[in-house]
Amino acid sequence: MQNTNALITGGGSVKAKLQKLGGFLAGMVIPNIGAFIAWGLITAFFIPTGWIPNEHLAKLVGPMITYLLPILIGYTGGKLVYDVRGGVVGAIATAGIIIGSSIPMFLGAMLMGPLGGYVIKKFDELVEGKIPAGFEMLVNNFSAGILGGLLAIIAFLFIEPVVNGISVGLGAAAQWVTNKGLLPLIAIFIEPGKILFLNNAINHGILAPLGVAEVKEFGKSIFFLLETNPGPGLGVLLAYWFFGKGDAKQSAPGAIIIHFFGGIHEIYFPYVLMNPLLLLAVIGGGMAADATFVLTKAGLVATPSPGSIFAEIAMAPKGGLLPVLAGITVGAIVSFLIASVIVKRASEESMSAESMTFARSIVSGLKAQSKGQKVEEVNPSVQKIEGMPKMIVFACDAGMGSSAMGETILKKKLKEAGLDIVVKHSAVNQIPKEADVVFTQENLAERASQVVPHAKIVTVKNFLDNTVYDEFVKNLKK
Incomplete structure (x- = not known):
């Protein structure tokens, strides 16, 4: 198992950079997923081939995909770099690259949004302390307007043709792969990539823009299914449930619910890493699913x-x-059949609680790397809490996946301990001001303390690690 750890986490500077890029891309896209879903539902219902075709309401489809969604991504990208001021300049710069383009400019928005935030941030650093008193608002407003306008013009004249060419080229390549029947082979890269936390770079950086362009033309896209398909992971978890032993078998049913119904795919990653041969199962399941699609x-x-x-x-x-x-x-059936053979032949020791804990630590390390965090810096830290907290918040980058799982675990433990405390989950930038205690990962602790400076920050290595919560509840009861 130690060799597995070295194989998965070691020697991957390129992988680490891709993970960090994927995390940043996700930070731009995930907060706006609701807008994508709104557009998708409007498309599904009201276009001529939709559920209830309506020519008048279908007019919403074009402007939303052309203007609203890219500008939201550009604004969010700029905000990630330099808060609201960066977001505004990022949105202005993004407008320059989407106007005049014949395709949805998601790649352009992912470029211009952060660039706009970076430029205004550097300008503010350059003039800090040099603005005469009383002229701060004037300089702030005009600097954002001038720099944003210049970036929009540059994007419109020079950057848009380049990005447009790249986007068209990627679309043509994807169409060629699909027409040649080679698309199922992409599972060879996607399924291991998910477990290495490259899923955000793959899904939000490559597949989603291709999918959106196809929807505009054909009303649907297979690219939305390639990475998000829960079938291969379900097959592995079912194999552990039926043929596994020990802790792996007992925990598999709960993991199935979280993975298949909750949509949190990272829950099955440790089960694969306990026996890397199971990569064959998820790859086989992914290829079979994609061929069916x-x-x-x-x-x-x-x-x-x-x-x-x-x-x-x-x-x-x-x-x-x-x-x-x-x-x-x-995909689930093929993955299950392959995984069943591998799980049956595995030793009981390889599915013990110790092996599961070790595999989860690898997943936690990979996730930390994906956010640019040094693995050795992550250490559980349960601080002494003064008084009984009224609200506990779990915070992660997007406020959806791992933080929601941590919330569920702690809620159950608090209920068993007879403690009535409100527990919530949120994105780290949106932690409620009423929070008394915040559970988050080490690399997010500083951001959390800036949002709620009065709250106690508890850093955790793995949101699924029960030992941290047991110690926390024990301290509360004291």
């Missing part, structure tokens, strides 16, 4: 996020639900 012409109208079966169903177009379910089912 191709044969049945399956597609979705928008990104299902998180990758829950409910989200997959909700994003299916009119008449397109059965192909989607067929691909997910085939």
